Amino acid sequence: MHPKQHPSQKRTCMCRPLPIPRTECQNPEASNLNYHTPALDQSHSPNVEARSGYHGAVCGREIVKLIVLYIFVCVRRVGFNTHIHVSRRDCYFHIVLSPLSIVGFSFVRVGFSDFLSEKMGFRRNSHSQAQAAIREKCQELILSNAQLEEYKKKLLNDLKKGLGKATHPTSIVKCFITYVQDLPDGSETGKFLALDLGGTNFRVLLIELSKNHFEMRSKIFAIPQHIMLGSGEQLFDHIADCLAKFAKDEKIQHEVLPLGFTFSFPLMQKGLTKGILERWTKGFNCSNVVGNDVVQMLKDAIDRRGDIQIEVCAILNDTTGTLMSCAWKNRYCKIGLIIGTGTNACYVEDQKNAEMFDEPDRGSGKVLINCEWGAFGDDGALDFVRTQYDREVDEHTVNPGKQLHEKMISGMYMGELVRLALERFTNEGLLFGGKGSDQLFTRDRFYTKYVSEIESDPPGTFTNCKEILEELGLKHATEQDCINVRYVCECISRRAAHLASAGIATLLNKMKEPRVTVGIDGSLYRFHPHFHNLMMEKISELVEPGIVFDLMLSEDGSGRGAALVAAVASRKR
Numbered sequence: 189m190h191p192k193q194h195p196s197q198k199r200t201c202m203c204r205p206l207p208i209p210r211t212e213c214q215n216p217e218a219s220n221l222n223y224h225t226p227a228l229d230q231s232h233s234p235n236v237e238a239r240s241g242y243h244g245a246v247c248g249r250e251i252v253k254l255i256v257l258y259i260f261v262c263v264r265r266v267g268f269n270t271h272i273h274v275s276r277r278d279c280y281f282h283i284v285l286s287p288l289s290i291v292g293f294s295f296v297r298v299g300f301s302d303f304l305s306e307k308m309g310f311r312r313n314s315h316s317q318a319q320a321a322i323r324e325k326c327q328e329l330i331l332s333n334a335q336l337e338e339y340k341k342k343l344l345n346d347l348k349k350g351l352g353k354a355t356h357p358t359s360i361v362k363c364f365i366t367y368v369q370d371l372p373d374g375s376e377t378g379k380f381l382a383l384d385l386g387g388t389n390f391r392v393l394l395i396e397l398s399k400n401h402f403e404m405r406s407k408i409f410a411i412p413q414h415i416m417l418g419s420g421e422q423l424f425d426h427i428a429d430c431l432a433k434f435a436k437d438e439k440i441q442h443e444v445l446p447l448g449f450t451f452s453f454p455l456m457q458k459g460l461t462k463g464i465l466e467r468w469t470k471g472f473n474c475s476n477v478v479g480n481d482v483v484q485m486l487k488d489a490i491d492r493r494g495d496i497q498i499e500v501c502a503i504l505n506d507t508t509g510t511l512m513s514c515a516w517k518n519r520y521c522k523i524g525l526i527i528g529t530g531t532n533a534c535y536v537e538d539q540k541n542a543e544m545f546d547e548p549d550r551g552s553g554k555v556l557i558n559c560e561w562g563a564f565g566d567d568g569a570l571d572f573v574r575t576q577y578d579r580e581v582d583e584h585t586v587n588p589g590k591q592l593h594e595k596m597i598s599g600m601y602m603g604e605l606v607r608l609a610l611e612r613f614t615n616e617g618l619l620f621g622g623k624g625s626d627q628l629f630t631r632d633r634f635y636t637k638y639v640s641e642i643e644s645d646p647p648g649t650f651t652n653c654k655e656i657l658e659e660l661g662l663k664h665a666t667e668q669d670c671i672n673v674r675y676v677c678e679c680i681s682r683r684a685a686h687l688a689s690a691g692i693a694t695l696l697n698k699m700k701e702p703r704v705t706v707g708i709d710g711s712l713y714r715f716h717p718h719f720h721n722l723m724m725e726k727i728s729e730l731v732e733p734g735i736v737f738d739l740m741l742s743e744d745g746s747g748r749g750a751a752l753v754a755a756v757a758s759r760k761r
């Protein structure tokens with residue numbers, strides 16, 4: 189299987205035009221990235237033929253126009269000549285023959301105008317006009333460096349507010365203290381359990397760490413929709429049930445193993461084993477959890493069962509897990525980033541700047557900060573770059589007005605942003621000859637993986653794109669439509685990559701470390717064919733000179749990271 193192919197994907201996401209090693213350090217000053225979006229190359233493709241869907245739509249419009257004209261003429265005649273005698277023959281003529289002749293005439297007219305258009309290049313003009321119109325309308329999705337600089341200034345301001353004692357309560361970007369003060373050094377050993385509740389799936393893992401080596405067994409469990417939206421007690425009973433099943437399968441139900449719990453929702457931590465849920469995100473909305481300690485809720489659910497014994501050693505976010513997991517392999521890793529169902533980042537901060545940190549320094553002088561940057565913009569700070577698509581996506585979520593930054597970047601929303609743009613352009617007659625389909629007009633029916641697949645088509649080919657459009661009931665899509673669809677996908681995914689890059693550049697500039705590796709996890713980053721290159725290029729433009737960075741794909745950050753946090757915690761104890 190190709191490394192960038194998701195097991196559930198039948199189409200491949202395999203085109204990365206200029207591969208840049210994910211794990212090698214790059215000097216941004218030396219890097220000469222040349223990434224460009226393939227659709228721009230195809231804009232002059234000569235193959236812009238329309239198909240029958242377009243003809244049908246034009247023909248229909250012509251007939252309607254002529255029938256309206258005909259009725260208008262009849263009404264005027266009757267209006268001016270009120271004593272007119274209408275014979276039976278006249279009636280037949282008016283009722284039967286005239287509409288028939290109108291239809292016939294319409295077809296001739298359309299055919300003739302098509303012939304003329306073909307010969308004189310009019311149709312090509314109408315296609316390039318549609319293309320130009322789409323590009324013009326997509327301008328708002330292309331962020332300039334000046335806009336990204338403004339974004340950086342606002343994010344830095346919000347990060348500082350989150351860290352400050354006086355400003356933290358009202359800050360939008362919370363910058364939660366994780367209570368993780370030390371990074372792993374490769375010497376951690378032992379057997380650990382990990383739970384990973386992050387968004388799409390819930391996993392239970394058994395991890396055995398030995399010096400610079402680890403073994404891992406895991407099982408994925410689904411979280412049904414009724415549990416995602418049910419009560420907190422139901423959710424934690426379900427988690428404890430999965431944990432007990434896994435322990436029995438692995439025959440470890442009689443051992444008391446340390447457990448790291450990766451819980452990837454905004455948590456106000458009060459210590460390494462106490463985390464109060466601030467709010468639900470990513471489609472979850474269980475009652476009676478917000479404001480409560482989720483570690484205690486897990487312990488209570490385990491106690492209610494009474495058939496397993498677990499020592500919960502640490503609760504953490506998947507960004508922390510990602511950072512820890514990458515730091516175990518690469519000592520320069522000091523930022524963790526998630527671009528999956530949601531988006532978030534964490535980084536290593538000086539304890540003196542983290543005013544909410546209320547524990548004694550154990551020697552490192554550092555502490556990991558969970559930014560919770562998905563909420564950036566919830567106070568209107570991002571309104572200068574938000575579009576009608578962002579507003580519409582937000583309106584239909586379970587948390588309107590919240591996590592606005594996340595909704596512009598992450599996998600849960602990207603497909604829907606693209607769909608809304610395609611729907612608009614179709615209704616405006618710029619795509620698919622103005623003829624959409626039920627699927628295209630159905631909310632959330634355009635999956636984010638389609639964006640990766642469409643952008644994976646090599647330049648000048650549209651195999652994935654055509655297949656996806658057919659799946660969406662758009663068999664009549666022309667090659668020009670494919671060019672335009674791909675362009676829309678590129679604008680939206682590139683905007684996401686650029687926003688994430690500006691966020692990372694803000695952290696790099698704030699940390700002022702000469703060399704930093706960013707550990708990244710999440711299916712959007714992992715499978716999108718250009719996300720990595722787009723980020724490398726844009727961060728290089730936005731980071732201060734002299735800072736060397738690289739981006740490293742995390743191998744199972746949430747699981748291994750949870751075990752590592754538990755291991756580091758027990759090592760310190």
Ligand SMILES: Nc1ncnc2c1ncn2[C@@H]1O[C@H](COP(=O)(O)OP(=O)(O)OP(=O)(O)O)[C@@H](O)[C@H]1O
Pocket residue numbers: 194197201386387388389452506526527528529530531598599600601635636637638640641709710711712713715716
């Ligand atoms: N091939 C793909 N290309 C782009 N996005 C994809 C692809 N496959 C899945 N996704 C998106 O990735 C998201 C799932 O991300 P991931 O697998 O990292 O889940 P997660 O761990 O539950 O999320 P998070 O890390 O935010 O907690 C989904 O929103 C899905 O739309």
